[in-house]
Amino acid sequence: MMAASTALALALWLLLPPVGVAGAGPPPIQDGEFTFLLPAGRKQCFYQSAPANASLETEYQVIGGAGLDVDFTLESPQGVLLVSESRKADGVHTVEPTEAGDYKLCFDNSFSTISEKLVFFELIFDSLQDDEEVEGWAEAVEPEEMLDVKMEDIKESIETMKTRLERSIQMLTLLRAFEARDRNLQEGNLERVNFWSAVNVAVLLLVAVLQVCTLKRFFQDKRPVPT
Numbered sequence: 001m002m003a004a005s006t007a008l009a010l011a012l013w014l015l016l017p018p019v020g021v022a023g024a025g026p027p028p029i030q031d032g033e034f035t036f037l038l039p040a041g042r043k044q045c046f047y048q049s050a051p052a053n054a055s056l057e058t059e060y061q062v063i064g065g066a067g068l069d070v071d072f073t074l075e076s077p078q079g080v081l082l083v084s085e086s087r088k089a090d091g092v093h094t095v096e097p098t099e100a101g102d103y104k105l106c107f108d109n110s111f112s113t114i115s116e117k118l119v120f121f122e123l124i125f126d127s128l129q130d131d132e133e134v135e136g137w138a139e140a141v142e143p144e145e146m147l148d149v150k151m152e153d154i155k156e157s158i159e160t161m162k163t164r165l166e167r168s169i170q171m172l173t174l175l176r177a178f179e180a181r182d183r184n185l186q187e188g189n190l191e192r193v194n195f196w197s198a199v200n201v202a203v204l205l206l207v208a209v210l211q212v213c214t215l216k217r218f219f220q221d222k223r224p225v226p227t
Contacts (some may be wrong), residue, residue: 033122033173035063038070038109040116045106048123050077052100055126058083059174060107061090063181064118071108077101087111118184120177124170 038044050056062068072091074083076099083093095103109117 031122031124033120035118035120038065038107038117038119040112040114041110043106043108043110045104046121047102047104049102050095050098050100050125053097055094055096056098056103057092057094057124057126058105058121059090059092059124059170060119060121061174061177061181062088062117063120063177064184065112066115067112068117068181070117070119071106071111073104073106073108075104075106077103118180120180122170122173124166 032048034046036044048056058074060070060072062070067087068089069087070089072083072085072088073081074093074095075081076095078099078101082095083091085091105121107117107119107121
């Protein structure tokens, strides 16, 4: 019995992670994008945590709704108003360096009493800590004089490729947002064209029926009724 208990305790000790390892250090901040529906006469705010001494880029675009415009504000963790825009269809703003804390992004549709808005926004982080880690890795792995290609050249090529890929992803995301906005406009125009076309056809049919009835009255024989 004692041996079985010891074996079970040893197995649990080997399988379970040590205390404090799972929570060692904060999780990395990742880029994100979000699309939401903003009702008429409403204001909606979002909070995004940011590390210190980093770069935060915010992009937003109204892709649906009458007017395609919205009010936008951006506040720092200390409550300082960094960006304030009124009735804009899109915008791109960069905060550098950032403060540690929660940034507040608000989208306001209070000026509209009827139309709701479909809003897309994206948050892009560029942390300086990643660059420091890459430099430390290069210094640790770099050989003395045995490689034909220097690690600095490799690191520069990798960083250039990473920057171009990130910019490509951002451009593709914006192109998808533009496509969604144009598609919504085309669908709205198509609905209006179909509606007014149906109205015109109905009016034409009504006029044709009235004309036929009028002509029939003109050509009817008006004989006297025998008494």
